[in-house]
Amino acid sequence: MITPSLPPEALDRLPGLAALGRTTTRLHPRRGEVGVDQSHIGGPLLWPADEPWPTCDHPHMVREEVPIPTDLLDRMRAAEARRTSAHVLADGEAELHQEIADLVGPGFTGWGAVDGGPPGGYRHGPRPHSRPNPMVALAQLRADDIPDLPRPGGADLLQVLWCPFEHERENVWGPTVRLRWRRESEVVDLLAEPPKGDVGEEDYLPQPCRLHPERVVEYPFPQELPPDVRARLDTWQGDGSGYVGLFLVPGWKVGGYANWSLTDLGATPCPDCAGPTDLLLVIDSKEYDGGTRDRWRPIEEQHLDWGDPGRFEAQEPTGVQVGRWGALRIFACLRCPDTPFLLNQQ
Structure with missing residues (x-):
């Protein structure tokens, strides 16, 4: 698959930016049959018969419902009735919200009614797996297929599993x-x-997808730009929101720069040596959205408009949803033994 070219005048507007370009490999997953000897998402892994399959023994989070006493609900409804605007809390309403939170306890995430049932408060708490839970194969990436995949210790294959x-x-x-x-x-x-385990979230079960790797160049998140280039960006485009959609690659990718639009620039120190890490892999809920569609939709799929049924398999091919349609990023330290890594979600 081929990404449309960056408009030639874009780099001309920001002198100094071109020198900061870094390659990343867009994976372009698309649904299809995959084999054990291929790079893919959601397919079989090249796994030795004598090597134990990874399991998870870390407690998972479970939602629990706590009944709210009738008198507290009555006071809450009375306070809501005193609102002068639907979206502005009445006097004392915030204190009632806090009373519900105190009642529900640690892990409180909100309150309300589900499917017409009585209102309740909700909390999430840790619960151990009934047994070490076999992980799900998420991705298999071959260095021969993906130019930006590192080769720590001479490795030429990366396998990613998750619970x-x-x-x-x-x-x-x-x-x-x-x-x-x-x-x-x-x-x-x-x-x-491989052994089959329990599944808590269907959105974490990837659809088998072939990869169509493409190496492209992208540029740093605005807060990572040198001061002189950042000053030009501020003059050119205010808060730089248009810059991100133009210069940073969305979707599944290996290497390149990380997009920090949700939280602003964050630290990603190595868990072992506390030194810097490199962006290894981005696991994204979508290939592009409405704001990045025109820039990053592959040329081969330009015919897919918003009303085309095939758009969803192109835009959300893996079926994986991270958070609220966000992305999980893996940062790895290529200097330490065993290639330690950390996760960040946006």
């Missing part, structure tokens, strides 16, 4: 992740069938 439950770990709410780097030539006897 399809919500977990709270390292300030990230989502699946636990396991990376396995290996040399493809060393795998001789293959595991016939």
Whole structure:
């Protein structure tokens, strides 16, 4: 697949930006049958028969409902009736919200009624798996197919697995992740069938997708730009929101720069040495959205308009949804043994 070219005048508007370009490999997953010897999303892994399949023993988060006493609900309804605007809390209403939160306790996430039932308060709390839960194969990436995939220790194959439950770990709410780097030539006897585990979130079960890797150039997030280039950007486009859609690649990708639009620029120190890490992989809920469609939709799919049924398989090919249609990013340290990594969600 081929990405439309960057408008030639775009770099001319920001002198100094061209020198900061960095390659990234867009994976362009699209649904289809995949084989164990291919790069893919959601397919079988080249896994040795004598190597244990990864499992998760980290507690997963479970939503619990706590009944709200009738008198508290009556006071809440009375306060809502005193509102002079639908979206402005009445006097004392914030205190009633806090009373509900105190009643529900740690892990409080809100309150309300579901499917016409009585209102209740909700909280999330950790619960251990009934047994070590076999992980789900998320991706297999071959260095021969993906130019920006690193080769730590001579590895030429990266396998990504995760546990399809919500977990709270390292300030990230989502699946636990396991990376396995290996040399493809060393795998001789293959595991016939991986063990199947429990599934808490269907959105963490990827559809089998072939990859159509494409190497493109992207540019730093605005807060990572040198002061002189950032000053030109501020003059050119105010808050730089248009810059992100033009210069940073959305969707599944390997390498390149990270987009920090949700939280602003964050630190990603190595868990072992505390040194800098590199963006390894972005696991995205979508290939593009309404704001990035014209810039990043592949040339081969330009005919797909918003009313075309095939648009959804092109725009959301893997079926994976991270957070609220966000992205999970894996940052890896290529200097430390065993290639430690950390997760960040946007």
